[in-house]
Amino acid sequence: MALPVAFQEKYRQLLGDEADEFFHALAAEPTKAFRVNPLKAGQELTDTIAETPIPWSRFGYYGSVYGHSVDHTDGLIYSQEPSAQLVGELAAPQPGQKVLDLAAAPGGKSTHLASFMNQAGLLVSNEINRKRAGILSENMERFGVANALVTNHDAIALAKVFPEYFDTIVLDAPCSGEGMFRKDPDAMQYWSADYPAENAARQKDILTDTIKMLKPGGTLVYSTCTFAPEEDEQVIAWLLDNYPEFSIVPVDKVAGFDDGRPEWADGNPALKDTVRLFPNHVAGEGHFMAKLHKADGEVTAKPVKLAKSNVTAEQQKLWDAFANENLTIDMPNTLITFGDQLYAIPEGTPRLNGLQVLRAGLHLGTFKKKRFEPSLALALALQPVQFKQSYALTLDEWQKYVHGDTFMIEKDESYANGWYILTMAENGVGFGKLVNGQMKNFYPKGLRFIAQTHDK
Numbered sequence: 001m002a003l004p005v006a007f008q009e010k011y012r013q014l015l016g017d018e019a020d021e022f023f024h025a026l027a028a029e030p031t032k033a034f035r036v037n038p039l040k041a042g043q044e045l046t047d048t049i050a051e052t053p054i055p056w057s058r059f060g061y062y063g064s065v066y067g068h069s070v071d072h073t074d075g076l077i078y079s080q081e082p083s084a085q086l087v088g089e090l091a092a093p094q095p096g097q098k099v100l101d102l103a104a105a106p107g108g109k110s111t112h113l114a115s116f117m118n119q120a121g122l123l124v125s126n127e128i129n130r131k132r133a134g135i136l137s138e139n140m141e142r143f144g145v146a147n148a149l150v151t152n153h154d155a156i157a158l159a160k161v162f163p164e165y166f167d168t169i170v171l172d173a174p175c176s177g178e179g180m181f182r183k184d185p186d187a188m189q190y191w192s193a194d195y196p197a198e199n200a201a202r203q204k205d206i207l208t209d210t211i212k213m214l215k216p217g218g219t220l221v222y223s224t225c226t227f228a229p230e231e232d233e234q235v236i237a238w239l240l241d242n243y244p245e246f247s248i249v250p251v252d253k254v255a256g257f258d259d260g261r262p263e264w265a266d267g268n269p270a271l272k273d274t275v276r277l278f279p280n281h282v283a284g285e286g287h288f289m290a291k292l293h294k295a296d297g298e299v300t301a302k303p304v305k306l307a308k309s310n311v312t313a314e315q316q317k318l319w320d321a322f323a324n325e326n327l328t329i330d331m332p333n334t335l336i337t338f339g340d341q342l343y344a345i346p347e348g349t350p351r352l353n354g355l356q357v358l359r360a361g362l363h364l365g366t367f368k369k370k371r372f373e374p375s376l377a378l379a380l381a382l383q384p385v386q387f388k389q390s391y392a393l394t395l396d397e398w399q400k401y402v403h404g405d406t407f408m409i410e411k412d413e414s415y416a417n418g419w420y421i422l423t424m425a426e427n428g429v430g431f432g433k434l435v436n437g438q439m440k441n442f443y444p445k446g447l448r449f450i451a452q453t454h455d456k
């Protein structure tokens with residue numbers, strides 16, 4: 001598909017002599033990459049090739065991801081193009097922090113933020129679109145994230161619940177998507193000469209509410225996947241003008257990163273410290289990012305009220321029995337239920353009344369009549385040593401497992417009856433219940449698939 005004529009005229013004017021090289025890069029193949037998940041116990045790739053490391057991303061490699069591979073299915077890898085991997089690096093939250101990813105679906109930045117947090121603190125992964133929020137929630141589960149709330153709100157509603165609450169906020173803003181033209185040619189269909197200005201107005205609206213949720217002294221990372229100055233430097237110039245408590249934190253640049261362009265906004269020289277990624281300068285798609293600091297000061301908002309456990313004595317008994325029999329660790333978190341679903345909520349979780357929550361921390365499992373059944377999310381989030389009985393699947397058994405089949409275990413040694421965390425390459429892939437050599441299958445029906453033998 002050809003680049004829109006008005007787009008070409010605009011960037012010929014902005015980029016001058018470099019425009020042809022830029023258009024040429026936009027006609028080339030997109031760059032494929034992924035991140036390896038440091039939350040997982042096993043770090044060896046089974047059926048994915050890590051070509052070369054991405055210089056600016058500590059978990060990132062060039063290479064492509066096969067959706068039904070072992071590595072992808074158990075959440076050891078997440079497909080994310082290289083430039084997008086700089087966003088999480090700029091935010092790099094500490095374990096224990098309170099972190100918001102405001103526009104989070106499908107989960108590239110959220111899974112990356114969780115990688116830094118090491119299951120400690122609270123990550124709120126929010127997405128305004130309900131269907132996309134569902135995909136986000138599944139991706140957070142696959143990645144084994146235990147400390148995230150997945151919510152479905154706009155920034156206005158969220159700001160009422162979380163005033164001056166977060167240490168770090170990422171706003172990966174909805175944008176005109178020019179940087180994704182070669183990855184997603186459909187993005188060109190929506191583009192018009194006015195589209196960047198329309199997006200900029202929306203970005204300013206969202207920012208106005210988003211910044212209310214940042215603590216004094218906190219960090220905001222703003223990013224877009226567009227080249228449009230209206231949505232990039234001009235939005236940051238607007239923020240600095242209207243909210244003088246914000247200042248730009250310079251981005252450390254590696255070879256191929258471009259400075260922000262003050263002359264494409266109001267000339268404020270600080271805008272140079274933002275970063276642009278052009279596909280003709282880096283092996284990655286088009287992006288813009290700014291890291292901002294909110295001035296230190298007193299929090300004036302009332303502290304949020306914390307969520308309390310609502311489990312009944314009967315439910316607590318069933319969970320305790322399951323945990324005592326099967327876990328090698330204590331679960332210190334507060335337990336809450338939604339219907340018959342049990343969750344361990346992250347520390348510092350506020351009262352959830354009135355919030356649309358798709359995932360409230362770690363989904364532990366489901367109460368059935370007089371028993372407790374563990375969830376896939378628990379198997380994906382636990383280190384296998386945290387579960388008393390584990391069983392390392394052969395590739396053939398894994399293929400049967402993800403297909404939903406019950407199977408006789410292949411190993412000769414005697415295995416006691418009961419719950420097992422099933423593993424591949426030292427990572428949990430799900431639960432099975434062994435009854436006299438037969439492994440009952442608990443892989444969720446909606447996720448089952450026919451696995452094909454897949455070489456690296």
Ligand SMILES: C[S@@+](CC[C@H](N)C(=O)[O-])C[C@H]1O[C@@H](n2cnc3c(N)ncnc32)[C@H](O)[C@@H]1O
Nearest residue numbers: 103104105106107108109128129172173174206
């Ligand atoms: C660039 S995408 C986010 C990509 C995501 N951060 C990732 O890394 O996977 C922008 C998201 O903003 C959402 N969005 C659209 N309008 C919004 C609004 N008014 N407020 C908040 N989010 C919005 C879109 O549904 C979309 O999922």
